[in-house]
Amino acid sequence: MTSRGANHNRPLLEVRDLHVSVGSVEILKGLNLTVNLGEVHAVMGPNGSGKSTLTNALAGKPEYAVTEGKVLYRGKNLLEMLPEERAREGLFLAFQYPVELPGIRVREFLRTALDALREHRGLDKGSLREFNKLLQEKAKELGLDEELVKRSVNEGFSGGEKKRHEILQMAVLDPELALLDETDSGLDIDALKVVADAVNKFRKPDKAILLVTHYQRILNYVTPDFVHVLIDGRIVRSGGRDLALELEAKGYEWIRDAVESGREISV
Amino acid sequence: MVAPKVISRKATTSKDLEKEYKWGFVTPIEPDLAPKGLNEDIVRLISRKKNEPEWLLEWRLKAYRYWTSLKYGEPRWAKVSFPPIDYQDIYYYSSPFKEKRPESLDEVDPELVEAFRKLGIPLEEQKKLTGVAVDAVFDSVSVATTLQKTLEEHGIIFCSVSEAVEKCPELVRKYLGSVVPYTDNFFASLNSAVFSDGTFAYVPPGVRCPVELMTYFRINTEGSGQFERTLIIADKGSYVSYLEGCTAPMRKTHQLHAAVVELIALDDAEIKYSTLQNWYPGDKEGRGGVYNFVTKRGKAAGRNSKVSWTQVETGSAITWKYPSVILQGDNSVGEFYSVALVNNHQQADTGTKMIHLGKNTRSTIIAKGISAGQGSNTYRGLVKIMPSAANARNFTRCDSLLIGDKCAAHTVPYIEVRNPTARMEHEATTSKVSDDQLFYLRQRGITEEQAQYMIINGFCRGVFQELPFEFAMEASQLLKVSLEGAVG
Numbered sequence: 213m214t215s216r217g218a219n220h221n222r223p224l225l226e227v228r229d230l231h232v233s234v235g236s237v238e239i240l241k242g243l244n245l246t247v248n249l250g251e252v253h254a255v256m257g258p259n260g261s262g263k264s265t266l267t268n269a270l271a272g273k274p275e276y277a278v279t280e281g282k283v284l285y286r287g288k289n290l291l292e293m294l295p296e297e298r299a300r301e302g303l304f305l306a307f308q309y310p311v312e313l314p315g316i317r318v319r320e321f322l323r324t325a326l327d328a329l330r331e332h333r334g335l336d337k338g339s340l341r342e343f344n345k346l347l348q349e350k351a352k353e354l355g356l357d358e359e360l361v362k363r364s365v366n367e368g369f370s371g372g373e374k375k376r377h378e379i380l381q382m383a384v385l386d387p388e389l390a391l392l393d394e395t396d397s398g399l400d401i402d403a404l405k406v407v408a409d410a411v412n413k414f415r416k417p418d419k420a421i422l423l424v425t426h427y428q429r430i431l432n433y434v435t436p437d438f439v440h441v442l443i444d445g446r447i448v449r450s451g452g453r454d455l456a457l458e459l460e461a462k463g464y465e466w467i468r469d470a471v472e473s474g475r476e477i478s479v
Numbered sequence: 480m481v482a483p484k485v486i487s488r489k490a491t492t493s494k495d496l497e498k499e500y501k502w503g504f505v506t507p508i509e510p511d512l513a514p515k516g517l518n519e520d521i522v523r524l525i526s527r528k529k530n531e532p533e534w535l536l537e538w539r540l541k542a543y544r545y546w547t548s549l550k551y552g553e554p555r556w557a558k559v560s561f562p563p564i565d566y567q568d569i570y571y572y573s574s575p576f577k578e579k580r581p582e583s584l585d586e587v588d589p590e591l592v593e594a595f596r597k598l599g600i601p602l603e604e605q606k607k608l609t610g611v612a613v614d615a616v617f618d619s620v621s622v623a624t625t626l627q628k629t630l631e632e633h634g635i636i637f638c639s640v641s642e643a644v645e646k647c648p649e650l651v652r653k654y655l656g657s658v659v660p661y662t663d664n665f666f667a668s669l670n671s672a673v674f675s676d677g678t679f680a681y682v683p684p685g686v687r688c689p690v691e692l693m694t695y696f697r698i699n700t701e702g703s704g705q706f707e708r709t710l711i712i713a714d715k716g717s718y719v720s721y722l723e724g725c726t727a728p729m730r731k732t733h734q735l736h737a738a739v740v741e742l743i744a745l746d747d748a749e750i751k752y753s754t755l756q757n758w759y760p761g762d763k764e765g766r767g768g769v770y771n772f773v774t775k776r777g778k779a780a781g782r783n784s785k786v787s788w789t790q791v792e793t794g795s796a797i798t799w800k801y802p803s804v805i806l807q808g809d810n811s812v813g814e815f816y817s818v819a820l821v822n823n824h825q826q827a828d829t830g831t832k833m834i835h836l837g838k839n840t841r842s843t844i845i846a847k848g849i850s851a852g853q854g855s856n857t858y859r860g861l862v863k864i865m866p867s868a869a870n871a872r873n874f875t876r877c878d879s880l881l882i883g884d885k886c887a888a889h890t891v892p893y894i895e896v897r898n899p900t901a902r903m904e905h906e907a908t909t910s911k912v913s914d915d916q917l918f919y920l921r922q923r924g925i926t927e928e929q930a931q932y933m934i935i936n937g938f939c940r941g942v943f944q945e946l947p948f949e950f951a952m953e954a955s956q957l958l959k960v961s962l963e964g965a966v967g
Contacts, residue, residue: 273918299924307922311915315937324933325923332924364937385923 224249224286224389224420225270231280232262232269239265241445242281247389250417254431255424256456257442258464263424264308266442267391270422271305272298285389299325300332302388306378306395313365318377319347321365322384329385350383353413355406371398379410390414392423396430408433428456441467506593512703513572519543522672525572529641532648535655542661542671553665553772557828558857558889559797561733561770569735570703571673614639614678614694626690635719636681637692640708643679650681654712658741658778658805666737666799667774670706674739677707682717682748691947693722704735711741713748715781720751722950731767733796734759738773746781746808751789753946754802757957758794763964765824768796775802776832779811779840787814788831789945791954793961796825801859803832806840806868813842816942820958821854821886822965830860830891835868835901844875845941849958850886851965857889864901871901879909880938882931882965932959 225247232240239262247253257263269276270283272295283290285301293301313321327337347361354376366374375395382390392411396404411434415421423434431439431453439455440447443464448471449455459467513524522543526536553564614637630637636647643651661671678694696707713719736758742750752775761768771794777786788802804813815831833842848856862873879888890907912934920930936943936955943951 271918271922274914294927295918295921296924296926299922305922307919311913311919313916313919313934313937315940316933321920321923321933324929325920325925328924328926328929381923 222249223247223284225290225422226284227270227281228283229281230266230269230278230283232265233277233279234265234275238279239445240269243442243445243447245440245447247420247422249388249420251437252415252421252423252434253438253440254436254456255422255440255442255447256426256428256459259426261442262445263426263442264393265445267305267393267422267424270298270391271295271303296328299387300329303391304382304385304387304389305391306375306382306393308393308395308397310366310369310374310378312367314367316365318361318363318365319344322347322361322381325381326385347380347384350380353383353406354380354410355403356380372400372403375399376403376407379407382414383410388419390419390421392421392425394425395423396425396427404430405433428460431456443468443471511572511574512570515570516567517543517569517571517673521571525673525675528572528574529644531641531644534652535644538656538661539672542668543673545662546665546668546672549665549668554799557799557859558855558891559799559826559828561797564733564735564770566669571706572675573703614692615697629690630688633686633689634683635686635688636679638679640674640677640679640710643681643710647681650712651679651710654710654741654743655708656741658743658776659739659774663774666772667739670708670737670739670774673704674706674708677709677738678711678723679709680711680719680721682713682719684715684717686714686717688717688719691720691722693724695724704737706736707738709738709740711743711750711752713742713744713750713784715745716747717745718749718751720753720947722753722755722947724755724757733761733767734769736769736771736773736795738775740773740775740802742777742786744777744779744781744784744786744811747783748781749785749787750777751787752777752802753950754788754790754792755950755954755957756790756792756794756798757961759796760794760823760825760961761796763823765796768825769794771795771798771800773798773800775800776805777803777813778805779808779813779837780805781808781811782837783810784808785812785814787812787816787945789814789816789942790818790829791942791946791957792817792819792827792829793957795827798825798827798829800829801831803834804842805834805836806842806871807836808840809837810839811837812840814945815842815844815846815860816945817846818849818939818942818954818958819847819856819858820849820961821851821856822961823852823854825852825854827855828857828859830858832861833863833873835862835864835871835873837867838869839871840868841872842874844873844877846875846877847939847942848877848879848888848890849882849935849938849962850879850888851882851962853885855887855889857891859891859893861893861895862903863893863895864898864903866897868898869900871898873901873903875903875905877905877907878938879907880935881909881911882935882962932962935962 223246227243227245230240230243255263269278278291323343351358356376435453439451441449449467513521522539526539659667661668680692682688711721744750758769758771779786786804792798806813813833819827819829821827831844844860846858848858850856858877864871877890881888888909892905894903912931916934917927917930921927943954946954
């Protein structure tokens, strides 16, 4: 299997035997995954398989308790870091359900976030003019109304606007690892293409993307290097782009049956 | 208009104070004190100290006699609790001047100038704040009023009430007590009897006041009450924006502040009144702090007149105040924008009254309450539509934000409609800073503490945007300091 621009000497994210519980329910039950710089990984799975648990646990959401296993980010223990430290180290989560922040305007919010990241990277605060220009440019690319940046974060946004706004943040904050949690769901085909364009633009040898999705539709536009199938808290099969197509043709039951009857599982 | 520069509060050098209440220093000034306690002689003494005319002394005495006739003491309907106040254990007159009022700043005790400098209010003419005329009130007495020349050019009178009694007695006599009569309530009666000083402003017809007018109130002397009286008159077609700020030293005992503010807007006039109330709130255990029992009322007397209150209340052990508007003129407008914050053991019972008398009168109420620590926060508001007020409209929105699990928020709206053409809207919400909101911000690299402030600031946005720009910056800083220990 080939992967564009992959750098196998530099694993960005290493997940080893990860167990995660929410409340008293164990959702991830020993998940293994390695993401190198330059790679795009798609994690697919049916509802309730643990896709969002994976992204939330990686981002450090407090109620997702890691009970076993380890996660290294550029060789450092990710699980010891606060959510904001993970973000500053370059980890970005595009939320499946972005929350409303009344009274906090998009522009101020992103400016504050960018300042925090730049400070961490040892950079000066950029000028307000440059920031506004960048924001305007990226918003335009995503087909977002320029008035949107003056509105309160996610307040009164349509479903599509919320998803595009997540990608706008990714484009502006320029992280290293982007976790996209069902960013494609709820988008019509035009919006999907716009989002896919932005993701492809982000895709570079010094970045990596972990794309979590229920449908393979977005993979028609963002070609993954690897596809993983997540069922019941474990990755049960990994492959290339073809796996996604096969999955679409045959459904998740096919994989589940294959796993349960003990047939080959390639990891 | 020039953006006004307002109080910078990087005042004290003590690191300890910065963690708590930064404005808690005491100025070593030997005050001219009247003996403790209240009786007719004290009322006469205050009046004499101020060289008041006979009619004003008579008015004070009437108020005093009315106050002593009140059988039930302080109003007890508010959701606040405090032990009985001993009104004989208070100094009713404290002046930083031994002799007569100084003619110029050169005659003012340098300690006093220094006290205001520490508070970020330079009184020297060459250092004065741009775009703001300041009246500095220390204990009972106005110390200095800046920018006089600019104001005089426009015919604007801005001075202490004591001076106004000398300069323009007819205006004072006509309007004093015309909006808040001395019989209004217990504290208004007390204030009318013993009011020491305060600010007077008059804007002549058609004049748009070119600067912000500001009063900075400071209680210094231990055991002294502060009873200032503010009177602002906007004549026909005029406009004025007025700001007030207040602080007090940290004291273990409670201090009483019972002010009265009266605003009068004639035909087509507009008064915008903004307050940053930052009296000493007491310590973490609830010891000390100012009792802020204040009566504020504006009369939108003329046609198309407008009275707008914006308040940010972060200080005081107890706040009891309801800046109100009597919408008397046809088409007049009343507004009330409020952020009230309680932390530790603070108690606030605050809101407004909108009394609609004129036709086509409109009022807006936006009240944001923030409760943290063991604070108790109550919004109490009355909207009254009288039979004469055809086509009156009111919009009310009350939002409460809770921080932690030991605080309380209450909303008590009273609505009285006596004209069927009225249109009333009332919205109310109670919320907490949600974990999902915090996580969203933290995921973008923002610390938890900063995320909290961003959410709280966002909650207050609708009110802060009504403040003059630099005052708004100040308000959000003040919020942050007041919440220290409650978030993060």
